[in-house]
Amino acid sequence: MTMSAEIKVRRQSSRKRSRDRRISHLTPARKRTSASGRQCPDNTGQIDDPEDLFGDYDSIVSDSSFLAKLDRVGQNMRQHDIDHTTSSRCPVILLAGNPDFTSLKSSTDNCPKQSCDDSMTESFLEGFTDDAFLDMPSSQLAFLQDPQTADRNCCTDEDKTSMPMRHPEKSVSTEERNERHIAPKARKSVSDHLKRAMMANAATPSSVSRTAVQKEAVVTEEISVAMQAMESVSMATTDLGPFFGLPTKVKELICNLKGIKDLYEWQKTCLNLDSVQQRRNLIYSLPTSGGKTLVAEILILKELLCRKKDALFILPYVSLVQEKVRGLASFGLELDFMVEEYAGSKGRFPPVKGRGKRSLYIATIEKAHGLVNSLIETNRLDNVGLVVVDELHMLGDGSRGAIIEMTLAKVLYISKSTQIIGMSATLGNLQDIQKFLKAESYTNDFRPVELKEYVKLKDSIYEVDPKEEECFRFSRVLNFKYSSAMQKIDQDHIVALVTEVIPSQSCLVFCPTKKNCENVAGMICKYLKEDFIQHKQAEKAVLLGELRSSGNGCLCPVLKKTVPYGLAYHHSGLTSEERKLVEEAYSAGVLCLLTCTSTLAAGINLPARRVILRSPYVAADFLKRSQYKQMVGRAGRAGIDTHGESILILQDKDKVLKLVSAPMEICKSNLMHSDGKGVLSLILSVIGLNITNSLEQIRDFMSGTLLSVQEKQVCLERSLWEVTQECVELLKEKGELLSNSPELVLISFLLPYKEIVHSNPFKSLDLTYCDLLYRDLSKGLESLMLNSFLHLIYLVTPYDMVSQCKPDWMVYFRQFTLLSAAEQKMCAAVGVSESFVARKAAGQNVKKNVDQVVVSRLYLALVLQSLLKETDLWSVADRFQLSRGLIQTLLSSSSVFCSCVLHFTEELEEFWPFKALLTELTRRLTYCVQAELIPLMEVAGVMERRAKQLYNAGYKTLAHLANADPNVLAKTVENLFKKQANQIVASAKMLLNEKADALQEEMDDLLMMPLDLLSL
Ligand SMILES: Nc1ncnc2c1ncn2[C@@H]1O[C@H](COP(=O)(O)OP(=O)(O)OP(=O)(O)O)[C@@H](O)[C@H]1O
């Protein structure tokens, strides 16, 4: 094989359907629409994001239900034709989930009224027809029809009033009106109707107020000035427009929606940097809570509005992505761009083309990789003008770091015009990363609230001061009066430390393990005075009620005890609903103290007046300097506290010197992680995506990685070039690349890998799973047992959940004996016999060579089977002695993995029998909730409990939410704050737009004349 040998990917058509076919018109929505419904549990796993370990594909169900709606509409239309009626409903109502044309009232009956003083709401509501109000919850209608409200808020003069919806009559073109009177035989297809109505909608003059029109004109003018300025930018230019090159409206929105009136000085400086203005890559590094996000958001807006390019914002956790989607959806609606969520099971590959609208993709690390792959594949990466990576130091974080590196290396290699911006608080080796990203850097020490770091040793408190010889300066003696019994139980004086701040101020106590969080919370409560119970008693009672209803009547015994005192624990053992409730209550001051694991430091923005680190360990590992910095960085709430303080509890001073004073750890490439699997899958991926065609090009590509920059530090035994060659050899062996041929030909066996590599971001690192999956499925073909779901469930139980759970043998045995004879036979066939489990349960040593992965995976399959049967998280958690958080994570990972397996089987002809089975199983796993809640749970951040509340209040569909008045929503739905209501409505509108766009794209595809038609 010569170095310049061409590498060709031969797609064998007999075994694999072409990529084009995969997005065929026959099943486009199924392929492209995001799976949703089941809310992704926020991820607080130690390192990885279990939610995203396998997360990927698009919903089959949500789309098939959508198609079903279309069918129903079609039927209704046919019925109309028969009846010779002349209904003229605006088809946007299709999206409102109300296909019943005949039942709708005339638009004039229910002209929606709207508060004129809520300009945000006003403009949110533009663009929706009032048809959607026809089955709005009565509360909304009562509000809308309330004459007083109407008088107060709604003017009849359309010139003065901004009406939220267009009149259907107005939205109907003359052509359409004529058509309606034409003989009913001239029936149009559903898509024709849709298209006509959408085009009519688009052409309809919107009844916005003159001021709104004027405002719009100002915005347009400002954007065009800014665009011109950007085009003629010179090195000396710093002032590009009224607000860093953006319209003043952006400044107003930042003020209204974020409450930020002015930018910090460093933010202004950073935004005016030459590198920023000339769109060079940039890494900026500031302490925690320095306000880094806002700068990134302004740059994103500039990209979307002025350069009219898409932007990708990469965040490390699902919860952060959801929070950002909720927060930026309002900006999108006001400034006319799409905000698309790529987290958990949400996100389309490739994304829908925005029909002129720019898109902001907000993605987790794994989803961002999948997204970039799909954009490369469709030659659309150039549309992404900006990639922003938050917490850039995660480049050094195991397999997730490798995924960031692969994503950025691909962007750098393929789209030279795409700007990359990274931010971090804890980068030790900025220069390496700068070299990798060909970026400039900006650093500043700014912190809005001063942070004072202390350590506690015995009963003395020392301030951390690197200037001191020993790094510590004596500050005070802790004042406490402990009984001897209390001294024994609370040796670290945590009660004394926390009661100095709570309940009037907030406190976070970081604990090394999950169990310790619960114990410490319980222990503190034991010694708190009764006064604590009286503080915000009513609000705490409400919180308890909500926690109970989130658990369908079950309440965690620890929270039951601690919440009345204003305390709670927070870790991944809580369900995502519980976690969200706890976070909200803490942010609102209802809870004053959280005991938490280290993941809270990275996951969410929950600052505290005082942060206590119970010990310098995370589980059994000594804290890293960057972890320590992240944790203490939570101290000090901007705008509330004058300063924040952290206290690290120590038994021994010496060991921590490096913790408080050493430089930050350096961030190393992880492509060599797990024996170089990263390099292997990166090579496979760049071959599969046709990024590289020869060994020479592979070498060239690899020279653009962080691994190449750090070759001497990371590749200790062999050079990167040797590693690269070895990997290609290995792939040749594995994939039977024809080594004798002058060409490297990747034959079909590798295709599943390839598919997985670029369709499923979570597989991108572990090729061994592909092997396993292939073998498991092949075995399944020989002996699939179908008289119960167990065998299928086993096949889609994610491999890497296995390490997160050890079987309880007694429980295993009990469950095993409850299985039917056929199920037991199936278990034996996969390698787990009853006698093996029985012996384990009896505590005997088993000499037989049994595959532990299979045993544990079957155990998880049993958990999933129980969950599918009962849908009650709590009772299943109880039966299997697992935390409900873990069970929830298992369920959501399995649903996503199931859709991956489905995709895998679709790619390989031999697995065709699995298709129907896995389609149904994906649906069952994804929607292990009541079906009617699914559309509501698609909205970012709406979880089961909130969805139930909304549903019960009459908001039954996405359209109900999108058309709701946030004021009324907040009034009618219990414990829903106005800000949350605003965000829910904005996110629902955004999602509705997204769905309409997808439909439009599908329709455009459908109606496009085949290019080869004329030559026929
Ligand atoms: N100019 C400003 N004025 C007032 N508050 C601001 C300003 N800029 C940002 N903030 C607020 O400061 C808080 C912290 O900002 P942000 O989350 O961006 O910090 P960060 O630098 O990303 O920190 P971390 O490293 O912890 O993620 C946020 O609540 C944000 O709204």
Ligand SMILES: [Mg+2]
């Ligand atoms: Mg941040």
